[in-house]
Amino acid sequence: xxxxxxxxxxxxxxxxxxxxxxxxxxxxxxxxxxxxxxxxxxxxxxxxxxxxxxxxxxxxxxxxxxxxxxxxxxxxxxxxxxxxxxxxxxxxxxxxxxxxxxxxxxxxxxxxxxxxxxxxxxxxxxxxxxxxxxxxxxxxxxxxxxxxxxxxxxxxxxxxxxxxxxxxxxxxxxxxxxxxxxxxxxxxxxxxxxxxxxxxxxxxxxxxxxxxxxxxxxxxxxxxxxxxxxxxxxxxxxxxxxxxxxxxxxxxxxxxxxxxxxxxxxxxxxxxxxxxxxxxxxxxxxxxxxxxxxxxxxxxxxxxxxxxxxxxxxxxxxxxxxxxxxxxxxxxxxxxxxxxxxxxx
Amino acid sequence: xxxxxxxxxxxxxxxxxxxxxxxxxxxxxxxxxxxxxxxxxxxxxxxxxxxxxxxxxxxxxxxxxxxxxxxxxxxxxxxxxxxxxxxxxxxxxxxxxxxxxxxxxxxxxxxxxxxxxxxxxxxxxxxxxxxxxxxxxxxxxxxxxxxxxxxxxxxxxxxxxxxxxxxxxxxxxxxxxxxxxxxxxxxxxxxxxxxxxxxxxxxxxxxxxxxxxxxxxxxxxxxxxxxxxxxxxxxxxxxxxxxxxxxxxxxxxxxxxxxxxxxxxxxxxxxxxxxxxxxxxxxxxxxxxxxxxxxxxxxxxxxxxxxxxxxxxxxxxxxxxxxxxxxxxxxxxxxxxxxxxxxxxxxxxxxxxxxxxxxxxxxxxxxxx
Numbered sequence: 001x002x003x004x005x006x007x008x009x010x011x012x013x014x015x016x017x018x019x020x021x022x023x024x025x026x027x028x029x030x031x032x033x034x035x036x037x038x039x040x041x042x043x044x045x046x047x048x049x050x051x052x053x054x055x056x057x058x059x060x061x062x063x064x065x066x067x068x069x070x071x072x073x074x075x076x077x078x079x080x081x082x083x084x085x086x087x088x089x090x091x092x093x094x095x096x097x098x099x100x101x102x103x104x105x106x107x108x109x110x111x112x113x114x115x116x117x118x119x120x121x122x123x124x125x126x127x128x129x130x131x132x133x134x135x136x137x138x139x140x141x142x143x144x145x146x147x148x149x150x151x152x153x154x155x156x157x158x159x160x161x162x163x164x165x166x167x168x169x170x171x172x173x174x175x176x177x178x179x180x181x182x183x184x185x186x187x188x189x190x191x192x193x194x195x196x197x198x199x200x201x202x203x204x205x206x207x208x209x210x211x212x213x214x215x216x217x218x219x220x221x222x223x224x225x226x227x228x229x230x231x232x233x234x235x236x237x238x239x240x241x242x243x244x245x246x247x248x249x250x251x252x253x254x255x256x257x258x259x260x261x262x263x264x265x266x267x268x269x270x271x272x273x274x275x276x277x278x279x280x281x282x283x284x285x286x287x288x289x290x291x292x293x294x295x296x297x298x299x300x301x302x303x304x305x306x307x308x309x310x311x312x313x314x315x316x317x318x319x320x321x322x323x324x325x326x327x328x329x330x331x332x333x334x335x336x337x338x339x340x341x342x343x344x345x
Numbered sequence: 346x347x348x349x350x351x352x353x354x355x356x357x358x359x360x361x362x363x364x365x366x367x368x369x370x371x372x373x374x375x376x377x378x379x380x381x382x383x384x385x386x387x388x389x390x391x392x393x394x395x396x397x398x399x400x401x402x403x404x405x406x407x408x409x410x411x412x413x414x415x416x417x418x419x420x421x422x423x424x425x426x427x428x429x430x431x432x433x434x435x436x437x438x439x440x441x442x443x444x445x446x447x448x449x450x451x452x453x454x455x456x457x458x459x460x461x462x463x464x465x466x467x468x469x470x471x472x473x474x475x476x477x478x479x480x481x482x483x484x485x486x487x488x489x490x491x492x493x494x495x496x497x498x499x500x501x502x503x504x505x506x507x508x509x510x511x512x513x514x515x516x517x518x519x520x521x522x523x524x525x526x527x528x529x530x531x532x533x534x535x536x537x538x539x540x541x542x543x544x545x546x547x548x549x550x551x552x553x554x555x556x557x558x559x560x561x562x563x564x565x566x567x568x569x570x571x572x573x574x575x576x577x578x579x580x581x582x583x584x585x586x587x588x589x590x591x592x593x594x595x596x597x598x599x600x601x602x603x604x605x606x607x608x609x610x611x612x613x614x615x616x617x618x619x620x621x622x623x624x625x626x627x628x629x630x631x632x633x634x635x636x637x638x639x640x641x642x643x644x645x646x647x648x649x650x651x652x653x654x655x656x657x658x659x660x661x662x663x664x665x666x667x668x669x670x671x672x673x674x675x676x677x678x679x680x681x682x683x684x685x686x687x688x689x690x691x692x693x694x695x696x697x698x699x700x701x702x703x704x705x706x707x708x709x710x711x712x713x714x
Contacts, residue, residue: 068558069558070554070557070558070713090560093558093559093560094559094560098555098558098559100551100554100555100558101551103550103551103552103554103555104550104551104552105550105552105555106364106368106547106552107368107372108367108368108371108372109364109367109368113364113367116360117360117361117364118559120352120356120357120360120361121352121357121556121559121560121561122352122559122560122561123352123353123356123357123560125356163555167559
């Protein structure tokens with residue numbers, strides 16, 4: 001495995017503590033007949049941004065909740081900073097910062113009051129100066145006197161991140177921090193997460209946006225149907241796939257997608273309404289054989305496009321289905337705080 | 346670097362109490378329902394029913410002999426429309442009066458028919474003080490009947506007179522009945538709504554789950570919620586009683602310590618009911634429905650606005666099953682009649698018992714999400 005998180009570990013520089021902030025062994029959780037998390041093992045290194053990438057229902061949130069001490073696992077072992085989370089999670093709860101999906105907050109408290117109150121939950125009593133500093137770190141320095149209900153969706157997420165930092169945690173968990181945000185708010189939030197990581201906080205985040213995982217994460221665990229399918233740096237994952245390029249095109253005729261799996265160097269092929277996508281090891285060979293095939297069969301190709309492979313392709317080739325069926329979140333109005341119940345447990 | 350000892354119970358209790366207080370003060374709508382609505386309700390009912398409100402009355406007659414005068418008196422009472430007169434033994438009659446089943450009891454002394462010719466005889470007339478509305482009316486009717494009988498028997502020299510015997514201070518009217526009831530009603534409603542709604546809202550919005558991800562002890566969170574609500578209960582009681590006294594002339598005779606103690610006992614009972622209802626609710630909508638189903642019958646069947654003495658018999662078990670009945674009764678006894686807490690010990694016992702049951706339900710069915 002390629003280790004690009006090493007420099008971050010050194011930067012955090014806590015020599016006495018174990019190098020792995022989180023160590024997880026054989027974690028499982030069952031809901032009725034559904035095995036939501038199925039024998040998951042991984043470690044999170046100090047100072048890195050660790051991503052869990054997967055579609056809704058993959059078991060990301062359940063995994064996170066078991067680490068956070070909110071849900072007891074059926075099997076497996078979790079240690080944070082060397083301390084076991086279960087059976088009594090109160091010791092580890094004090095050491096971690098948590099941002100949950102879909103958290104609203106008290107309507108009638110001001111931001112600085114909320115931050116103070118959550119600090120108090122950890123036995124950390126923040127001065128007004130410290131609260132201002134925390135608000136500045138998440139870009140809400142103007143909003144200390146506002147009520148939480150007056151914030152936009154993106155601002156609300158920044159506030160939850162501030163609350164996930166209030167106790168100087170050894171690791172902060174962010175559960176789909178950008179779901180439901182418009183692209184601009186999402187990029188602004190990436191900047192915030194990047195900054196807090198650079199300041200020394202280890203971050204574990206879940207996402208179903210591959211772009212988010214590529215941009216933010218030092219390492220990514222690809223999760224699907226309760227299992228981790230791959231774990232590495234984003235670049236190594238793409239490299240391991242052997243994919244160089246993604247070829248997309250549309251046809252005037254109707255043709256089964258399987259036809260294009262026979263193209264030179266094709267790793268996977270699929271039909272995307274309205275066109276087709278082929279992931280291939282060699283862009284040039286794939287395009288040449290595509291044009292030859294079209295000529296032989298009398299197909300008319302439109303909108304031919306070739307781009308580099310990304311994590312979406314990794315995910316697709318590993319699981320046989322896509323991360324996000326539709327970009328439902330992109331259409332969300334930025335102002336309205338809609339419920340973010342993503343369906344993942 | 347923060348220490349890792351987690352929060353102290355006392356500090357998180359005071360921090361959350363302060364936060365809940367701020368939230369209560371800033372929520373204007375809740376402030377209206379908590380403090381102004383009860384006063385509005387009291388004013389409206391006081392204006393409409395303040396005087397002359399009429400309901401059917403039942404009078405008990407106790408007699409020792411079957412003499413002529415006794416017979417005439419009983420017949421005279423029975424002949425009046427809207428009055429039902431029943432003959433009863435003295436003990437039973439007075440007990441029924443205390444239970445609110447009778448509005449008055451006329452006691453005819455021994456040897457009335459013999460003694461009548463000899464001179465003036467005073468007839469004891471007991472009336473129900475807790476049913477203050479009808480007291481004046483019953484007294485007037487009884488006086489007229491007795492005087493009429495006396496006149497008919499011996500010309501224009503009335504020798505029979507009525508001796509009114511109220512069991513406590515006189516001068517009750519509907520507002521004396523209503524105001525302690527409004528206090529009880531408000532304790533019930535804000536207890537259930539403030540706690541039940543707050544908890545379900547926090548659950549639905551994920552606030553509870555977020556708090557659970559911290560080392561905060563659940564006990565300091567819920568205790569601060571309870572204590573803030575009990576302080577609100579005391580302020581409510583004080584405000585309603587002060588307005589009742591200054592605007593509607595209600596006599597506040599009871600010890601303020603007793604009133605405060607009963608407000609806390611009653612407040613705690615309905616706070617627990619709020620916890621129980623919220624733990625039985627899935628979301629804000631189902632909580633709203635459940636709260637209405639529970640609080641509506643209590644509002645109308647606990648004898649808050651009108652005494653339930655004349656309600657149909659089949660509904661009386663329901664009345665007796667509602668904890669608000671006991672808080673309203675106890676509040677009337679303590680506020681207006683200046684009774685001790687010992688006097689209302691059974692009302693208090695029911696309230697405390699209900700509190701225990703509600704808390705058990707809350708603990709049994711509570712879910713974080």
